[in-house]
Amino acid sequence: MRILVAEDDALSRTLLERTLQRAGYAVISVENGAQAIAELVKQDAPRLALLDWIMPEMDGVEVCREMRRRKEQAYTYLILLSSRESKEDIVAGLESGADDYLTKPFNVDELKARLRTGHRILELEDHLVEARESMRFQATHDLLTSLWNRGVIIELMSHEIMRSRRERSCTAVMMCDIDHFKSVNDQYGHAIGDEVLREVARRLHNSVRSYDMVGRYGGEEFLVALNKCNPGSAVARAENLREKIAGRPIQTANKPVSVTISVGLALSTEFPECTIEEIMHQADMALYAAKAAGRNCVRVARPSGIGTPTEEQPKETEVLTP
Amino acid sequence: MERLDGDQEFLRELLAIFREDVRVNLEKSHGAIGIGDYEQLSRAAHTMKGMLRNLSIDAAGETAAALETAARESRAGESNELLQKLEKELEEILPEVEAQLAGVRS
Numbered sequence: 001m002r003i004l005v006a007e008d009d010a011l012s013r014t015l016l017e018r019t020l021q022r023a024g025y026a027v028i029s030v031e032n033g034a035q036a037i038a039e040l041v042k043q044d045a046p047r048l049a050l051l052d053w054i055m056p057e058m059d060g061v062e063v064c065r066e067m068r069r070r071k072e073q074a075y076t077y078l079i080l081l082s083s084r085e086s087k088e089d090i091v092a093g094l095e096s097g098a099d100d101y102l103t104k105p106f107n108v109d110e111l112k113a114r115l116r117t118g119h120r121i122l123e124l125e126d127h128l129v130e131a132r133e134s135m136r137f138q139a140t141h142d143l144l145t146s147l148w149n150r151g152v153i154i155e156l157m158s159h160e161i162m163r164s165r166r167e168r169s170c171t172a173v174m175m176c177d178i179d180h181f182k183s184v185n186d187q188y189g190h191a192i193g194d195e196v197l198r199e200v201a202r203r204l205h206n207s208v209r210s211y212d213m214v215g216r217y218g219g220e221e222f223l224v225a226l227n228k229c230n231p232g233s234a235v236a237r238a239e240n241l242r243e244k245i246a247g248r249p250i251q252t253a254n255k256p257v258s259v260t261i262s263v264g265l266a267l268s269t270e271f272p273e274c275t276i277e278e279i280m281h282q283a284d285m286a287l288y289a290a291k292a293a294g295r296n297c298v299r300v301a302r303p304s305g306i307g308t309p310t311e312e313q314p315k316e317t318e319v320l321t322p
Numbered sequence: 323m324e325r326l327d328g329d330q331e332f333l334r335e336l337l338a339i340f341r342e343d344v345r346v347n348l349e350k351s352h353g354a355i356g357i358g359d360y361e362q363l364s365r366a367a368h369t370m371k372g373m374l375r376n377l378s379i380d381a382a383g384e385t386a387a388a389l390e391t392a393a394r395e396s397r398a399g400e401s402n403e404l405l406q407k408l409e410k411e412l413e414e415i416l417p418e419v420e421a422q423l424a425g426v427r428s
Contacts, residue, residue: 011339011373018332054368083371083387105375 001119002046005029006036006063007081008055012104016050023112033058037066040076047074048118050102053082053093061096068097075125077118081106142216144194145201150223153215157225158276160213161268164228171268172226172234173279175287176204176241179260179295181220188257195252196259203244222261223280231267235309238263238298246296260296262287270303337419340373344412351389351405363401364393370408382411 003025007013017027028046030036034057039045051060058066060080067076080093080101093101099121100114142149148156157173164171178184178200185193197220204222205214217223226237242263249256264287266279274282282301289306290299300307347366354362367390374383389404 009369009372010343011336012376014336014339015376054365083368083375104372105378 001048002026002028003115004036004039004046004049006031006033006049006055006060007052008032009052012052016106019106019108019111020050023115025115032056033060033063036063040067041070041073045073045076047122048077048079048115050079050081051098053080053089061093061098064093064097074129075122077122079114079118142201145198145216147201147205147222148213148215150215150217153213153217153223153225154276154280156213156215157223160225160227161276161279164268165272169228170231170234172224172229172231172237173266173268173283174224174226174238174241175217175264175280175283176222176224176261177287177291178220178245179262179291181259184257184259188252188254192252192254192257196250196257199250199252200245200259200261204241207241207244229267231269234265234267235298235300238265239309242296242298262290262295263298264288264290264301265298266301270301334423336377337422340377341416341419341423343373344370344416348409348412354393355401355405358398360393360396360398360401363405364390367393367408379415382408382415385411 001024003020005013005016005020005027007016007029008031013029013031017029020027025048028039030039032055033051036049036051037058040049040063049063051063053060064078064080067078078098078100080098081104082089082093082101083104090101099118102111102114140149140152141147147153157171161171161173163169178196181193181196184196197216201214201216201222204224208214208224208226211227213225213227215223224241226234229237242261246258246260249258264283264285266283266286268279271279271282286299286301286306290297293299293308298309300309347370350366351363354360354366367386371383371386371390374380374386385404385408389401389408392400392404
């Protein structure tokens, strides 16, 4: 475990360093509060710190205050070192955000015991953060595929469409549905069906850019939103997704399973007056058209109706490409 | 000295720091008292107090603590007396420190 020692008195610092090294710590020492802050805000900074109360530049209490002001990083356990007669300052020190204090000259066993308390607090903090992150992930992701869940993908896409309208760019909305998925379940069982869903999800996710979004919309239906999409290349990108699924069979535990997807595409720039729900409905209509056209294909929603991918874009639609 | 765990070499390392830092802080103290900078004097006394207590040199440590307080409250006469007292006490200790340091080298 690494620990920071901030102490201006060389003798006291050397003594602390040696004692802590003997107790198994990797020690980083500095001579004033400003240096302490610089060390503690680094990436991978030590999470335990012993701070002398009275130091030049910035004293220990100010370091505590500054560290507690910064809430974005992991918790740092701060122990102030004080001389034994300044008892009246203890309250002020703890109120500044210190976790504990130790009087100098320190007793080795007491120092170790107080550091062990620090370890316990940090472990608790880690467990809490871990649990919070895990719950946050579960609340926002689909359990089976680890894609965004329905609520989150709709919300993210809504924000993105709103932003693209402000920035006069285009968001491409794609409804992708696995063709004849029910027969996969019927033929191979639900376990294999789940494997197929996971693999389709993985391929979709890997086929878009990091700032695009893929979510599981329903059973075998996925929603893909391409941000800042060039309207002229949206169809090609939808075709690319379709090809990524149809191109090669999915290796499941039992045997390879071939599936295809149908894609309904709607561009936010083609429906500038529509609500998010209406745009999604347009993509859904295009998806139905793709199913009706024989599946394993892409259909595009246009204000004039559903079109095939080869149709020219209406000339009157002015599209600003980013 | 339990903190040193009977490590003679480390004790000598600390004494070398002590010898040098006491000299520096005594100089600072005299300089500060000369121009009436009691905050500086109080800081120097604080540092010496810490060093003396760390080495369990208790009597001189208490004198340094008293000097720190007196200087913080800008009590000129008392600060002067205490600085002289501290210096006398340090003069008695330093030969011992020197002996320890010399003992190592031989």
